[in-house]
Amino acid sequence: xxxxxxxxxxxxxxxxxxxxxxxxxxxxxxxxxxxxxxxxxxxxxxxxxxxxxxxxxxxxxxxxxxxxxxxxxxxxxxxxxxxxxxxxxxxxxxxxxxxxxxxxxxxxxxxxxxxxxxxxxxxxxxxxxxxxxxxxxxxxxxxxxxxxxxxxxxxxxxxxxxxxxxxxxxxxxxxxxxxxxxxxxxxxxxxxxxxxxxxxxxxxxxxxxxxxxxxxxxxxxxxxxxxxxxxxxxxxxxxxxxxxxxxxxxxxxxxxxxxxxxxxxxxxxxxxxxxxxxxxxxxxxxxxxxxxxxxxxxxxxxxxxxxxxxxxxxxxxxxxxxxxxxxxxxxxxxxxxxxxxxxxxxxxxxxxxxxxxxxxxxxxxxxxxxxxxxxxxxxxxxxxxxxxxxxxxxxxxxxxxxxxxxxxxxx
DNA sequence: GTCAATTCACATGAAAGAGACCACGGTCTAGTG
DNA sequence: CTAGACCGTGGTCTCTTTCATGTGAATTGACGA
Numbered sequence: 001x002x003x004x005x006x007x008x009x010x011x012x013x014x015x016x017x018x019x020x021x022x023x024x025x026x027x028x029x030x031x032x033x034x035x036x037x038x039x040x041x042x043x044x045x046x047x048x049x050x051x052x053x054x055x056x057x058x059x060x061x062x063x064x065x066x067x068x069x070x071x072x073x074x075x076x077x078x079x080x081x082x083x084x085x086x087x088x089x090x091x092x093x094x095x096x097x098x099x100x101x102x103x104x105x106x107x108x109x110x111x112x113x114x115x116x117x118x119x120x121x122x123x124x125x126x127x128x129x130x131x132x133x134x135x136x137x138x139x140x141x142x143x144x145x146x147x148x149x150x151x152x153x154x155x156x157x158x159x160x161x162x163x164x165x166x167x168x169x170x171x172x173x174x175x176x177x178x179x180x181x182x183x184x185x186x187x188x189x190x191x192x193x194x195x196x197x198x199x200x201x202x203x204x205x206x207x208x209x210x211x212x213x214x215x216x217x218x219x220x221x222x223x224x225x226x227x228x229x230x231x232x233x234x235x236x237x238x239x240x241x242x243x244x245x246x247x248x249x250x251x252x253x254x255x256x257x258x259x260x261x262x263x264x265x266x267x268x269x270x271x272x273x274x275x276x277x278x279x280x281x282x283x284x285x286x287x288x289x290x291x292x293x294x295x296x297x298x299x300x301x302x303x304x305x306x307x308x309x310x311x312x313x314x315x316x317x318x319x320x321x322x323x324x325x326x327x328x329x330x331x332x333x334x335x336x337x338x339x340x341x342x343x344x345x346x347x348x349x350x351x352x353x354x355x356x357x358x359x360x361x362x363x364x365x366x367x368x369x370x371x372x373x374x375x376x377x378x379x380x381x382x383x384x385x386x387x388x389x390x391x392x393x394x395x396x397x398x399x400x401x402x403x404x405x406x407x408x409x410x411x
Numbered sequence: 412g413t414c415a416a417t418t419c420a421c422a423t424g425a426a427a428g429a430g431a432c433c434a435c436g437g438t439c440t441a442g443t444g
Numbered sequence: 445c446t447a448g449a450c451c452g453t454g455g456t457c458t459c460t461t462t463c464a465t466g467t468g469a470a471t472t473g474a475c476g477a
Contacts, residue, residue, distance in 0.1 A: 327420085
């Protein structure tokens with residue numbers, strides 16, 4: 001390292017330190033899992049949830065509760081807030097919060113149970129034990145503690161989608177197997193129609209009470225942002241109009257407060273990086289771009305190689321000017337890509353699934369169409385902006401799945 | 412011209428295999444007293 | 445005698461393959477007017 005680079009690095013760091021102190025009072029206040037003391041426009045839900053959970057203070061079992069609402073409507077924050085307060089009142093109440101969407105939890109019944117047992121303070125191996133045994137461990141744990149347990153299952157719809165509702169059935173009936181403890185379940189779901197495809201018995205026991213979280217409108221989002229901005233920034237760092245813009249953009253996406261906060265946070269980070277002394281509206285625009293871009297690139301990066309190879313073949317076809325890309329086309333290009341990069345060739349069946357996965361991720365758009373006599377297939381289209389495409393090409397190139405020449409592969 | 416049968420090119424499902432990982436218990440080995 | 449190394453067994457997890465079945469409309473071909 002030369003002296004000069006050392007010097008510039010030093011400058012970067014010291015600038016950063018200075019700006020940080022000038023800019024942010026408390027950066028965390030803009031993070032989406034920050035739990036503020038005051039949550040605007042959610043009084044009803046708080047009161048409701050509070051009164052349902054109140055019986056636990058006297059050692060009784062609370063009704064099971066189901067919370068609905070789109071992403072970023074405050075379900076998680078409110079739940080954490082209320083249960084936190086409850087815990088302050090009576091520390092013997094044990095709150096177990098589990099986000100079912102976390103990779104290491106959601107995939108199988110075993111993992112969920114292991115995580116539950118772990119939350120209760122028992123060590124469980126990541127794999128190796130029979131599932132029944134883990135269930136028993138969890139039960140023992142619960143019973144020997146003699147407490148009132150509130151079990152919060154966040155994003156419960158993801159769980160059921162993966163492993164079915166059998167486990168919920170067991171959980172809802174868990175009280176019958178317990179002598180000393182009581183368990184109440186709070187289920188949180190983004191999907192309002194979620195309970196429709198639940199087993200009837202599970203549905204009735206799980207949603208004894210229901211609370212709905214409607215989306216925020218733009219004005220409400222503004223209140224939230226203002227409150228958080230107050231906490232996060234020093235005085236008058238944010239230009240007028242910035243908060244309004246963030247709120248408006250997020251309101252377009254079903255009133256997602258998380259999105260609004262992300263925008264504001266990203267905008268301020270951009271302002272910071274550009275060395276501005278205030279957050280401008282222009283920064284919000286850039287933030288919106290960057291958030292989308294980052295999301296997509298991150299997704300592609302974390303995909304397994306096979307999936308990337310499939311994406312690469314789609315990109316090749318698109319750049320070769322092919323219209324109406326079908327599964328068969330993708331597969332034959334994919335075969336060649338595998339051959340040239342030494343990757344194992346998967347069956348068409350599998351590739352078809354990979355295409356469906358890419359569709360789920362929103363990177364491509366795959367629509368099943370029937371072409372009558374000429375079969376039935378997926379019509380595949382890329383759903384990437386120009387800049388995103390460029391960066392993804394970069395990622396794929398790193399893995400030798402794509403080369404510079406666009407001509408190759410065109411047909 | 413009409414209508415049912417055919418046909419294509421996959422989609423979609425279910426089940427099962429391969430190869431990881433891991434815990435647990437038993438056996439072997441070397442170090443210690 | 446004991447701690448640790450080293451199996452073998454039995455369990456789960458993820459990614460795949462194999463086998464089977466499903467599907468929607470363009471096309472075909474028989475049929476009747």
